[in-house]
Amino acid sequence: MTDQVFGCMSACQIREGLATRQFSAREIADESLKRIRALDGATHAFLETTEEMAFEQAARIDAAIASDLLDEMGSLAGLPAAFKDNMNLIGTHTTCSSRMLANYVSPYTATCVSRMLAAGAIPLGKLNMDEFAFGSSTETSAFGPTHNPWNLSCVPGGSSGGSAAAVAAGLVSVSLGSDTGGSIRQPGSFCGLVAVKPTYGVVSRYGVVAFGSSLDQVGPFTRSVEDAAYSLNALAGRDPLDCTSQHITTDFTANLSEGVRGMRIGVVPAFMEAKGLTAEVKAKVEEAADHLRQLGAELVEVDLPNAQAAMSAYYVLGPCEAFSNLARFDSIRYGYCDPGHKDMNSQYDASREIGFGSEARRRIMLGSYLLSAGVYDTYYYPAQQVRTLITQDYARAYEQVDCILAPVAPRTAFEFGAISDPTEMYLSDMFTISINIAGNGGMSMPVGLGAETGLPVGVQLIAPQFKDENMLRVAAALESVYGPAPVATAFLPESDLSAPANIPDARDAVPGVVLGEEGECRA
């Protein structure tokens, strides 16, 4: 049977189908790739497919099924998956959607990716993003923007826009994104998905190209809370290769059916009254709050007195770390190398000038300035102090509540080009940034479409540090009201959309970095 749309299915549906031999993993891989190639012309979520790896993984699963060993294949067995293009997967391009790394082929695999594969997910490809994750719309990708499956003239959000669009379009069931200031949650809200940024330290960052090392965290996009929990089970835990990762033994699926009765859920009045929060989003958050109250939760107002300084602190700390993290892209060992230069500094300058887009250059310049002698004490140091205060704010709030409910983004998805001023774009993350600053877990939970725009709206659930199961429990309660996230209408299985895409495949990737070989410049 081949009329199944696997990318629209959940982990349980896939496992059930495999277990009862309604379909094979090979069919999942094959059909999913076909669907991606048939429809991604509309979304441009994919930068590269990984056909060989998909079939290899499928073969492994089919072999296990043939031996009645499906249970050993992991909870994500056969689940169509794809990864943000800042995650290394050996033999694939890892471009960070930058011209700088257009030819860079990973010689190793990120821990988060290998854990998803170990749990049985089928890797289908790499996903578009804002260049080096700098952005909130995926418009800064050097390879063209991704389109929101709910309205193709709107952005999917960012920076993990490709990850969100791929799941919203039902091209895959799960994708991984990374979130430094809202880059999972905001596109999750724009595309109407369950989108989780776990507590800093829950998921290893090894192999994920760093933006802000102290802020970055990897998490899943799914259409159900249960799939998100399965993914977290696969992803979470100590990695000896990332010394900021922590031992985690939580089963994130354990309390999903417990309901919210007796839970105390915080609401932050300052967030609800924030300038720029649109009426339709505000209404949806209030509606979600009402549902939770009706389900037996107690809603408590909490204050985060320093949260309004989070944006300022973020635009100091983020660029500082990015400046340093991106220094390695120097054209010497890999990456874009501008040809014909006679001295090193002019090669550096030209390669970085051409290799990086304008937003990347802006953040590098900003970080370089903010860390320079005499300026450091004025910005970086106070930003760290603000960070401590915000972390304390959250810790205090969680003395009263088990979870906080807030908006994700001030508005629904906007049209391409609607926001051209960078500082206005930065405001997209006004409700998400403080969570990265404090290190807590946060997620976007879809609560239907906005009354005015008719586009998806998510509410943000924010957990105490290393209590990510709290927000999943609340999310599951909301899911019982709103239902799982739907696939965007135009991409539903019954839709007749045709938008073929000519996506490069990783089998054509030529490794650029061979360990032990003299670094050759590739233009």
Added chain:
Amino acid sequence: MSAVRSLEEVLVDWEAVIGLEIHAELTTLETKMFCNCKLEFGADPNTHTCPVCLGLPGALPVPNRAAIESIVLAGLATNCDIEKRSMFYRKNYMYPDMPKNFQTTQGPVAFCMRGHLDLDVDGPAAKERYQLDKLAVGEERENIIRTDSGYKAHVGITRIHMEEDAGKMVHLGGGEGRIAGATHSLVDYNRAGTPLIELVTEPDLRTPEEARLFMQKLRQIYLAIGISDCSMEEGSLRCDGNVSLRRRGAKEFGTKTELKNMNSFKNLHDGLAYEICRQAEVLEEGGQIYQETRHWDPTQKRTIVMRVKETADDYRLFPEPDLAPYDLSDEFIESVRAKLPELPEQKALRFAQDFALSAYDARHLVEHRETAAFFEKCMQLAGADAATLSKPIANLIINDVTAYLNANEGVVLADTQFTPARAIELVRLLADDTISSKQAKEVFSAVMEEGLDPAAIVEARGMKQVSDTGAIEAVVDGVLAANPDKVEQYKGGKTGLIGFFVGQCMKEMKGQGNPKVINELLAKKLS
């Protein structure tokens, strides 16, 4: 420019202020600082590399616990306070040998802070210290205290911090592998990420000799605690010197220059000495010292400008977010302290006390681990005679053995024919007057070459010393009778002629006469 005046003359008018920055590669560790790549000197280029030490996108550092243990050991051995919480920082600068384009190092708080070493300065170069002769023994001035044979100097250590080494660059197409004129450059990242500790001294050193002795003492300590092979030639121990001058009595520091390429103790001393004289000459001619990095050229015996620092480098140092603050528990520090071996200074003190040696002899015995161990073995073998044999054994080691090892580079004492048992035998032959000290040197060389016991060599060569008074008296009488004019001169006050008479007697006796007896008899007969 050539130095017109001697160092000592210059140091009469000028006070030199010297601080050292000493890098040691932790060569005795198995793996690199932040990854599991093997540490191996001389492997094929880029064979010990991985995503972490190549700085590939997405790779993260994980600190090497054994390296932290090494630096704590170094701190404890140099009287530092061990900081229980310190952090790694990123030092940002771009250069192709630095894969991440930042070096992971430490910030204001390093693992080891506020240490010191006390130097015994007593060789001929002790007089480099200004007006040392104006001090009475036991008297203190500045950071020194006068001793019998020189002085003791207290040198502060600001800090020892942990960092990683860069890759190694080879420049091709230019002259002598230098970057100037090169057509292209190759980078070997095997060295990238090698654990490195940097010790920074306070500006407490005042003479090149003190700097040399500090480096020497530190090297002995690092070798004793086993954290590095400390090869100055291969660059696993490297020293930069900061030097400035100020007029005697002035409080303000002058402008300093940073000196590089001082890859031996001699180069360290001579480079600093040259630079002090150069600065004095510039200043005396009304010129100005520029803050610059200078390269010591030992063949031309001068320092040359590498680069001028018009403004301080801005490395944009900030805390490394990929590494959490590093906490050291009391248990960890104590477990490292328990591994601290006897340090050279303590060993010297013990030798002096247990074997009635002078402080000078004891210190020279412990200069090398192997000579110290050799001496110790000899004392065990000497048993009850240890107290009487310690001094001649010490002399033998400090003079003959050291000279032999210096002359035969690369030779390890343990691999030679000279064993502690043979050493004891040799000094016993000397002590009971069987052979003279001159003969002893010959026997020492013969042992090394022929691999026989000293007694067998003495026997085979018929070298036994004649101590029979009757036989010697006959020779003495003969010599005196043959040189009546010299006898007259001697009696007229030219007592230096005693050497001539001894020499004549020895010649008669083919070198086998006991010089002590000859001297005694000559003295008696000439009086």
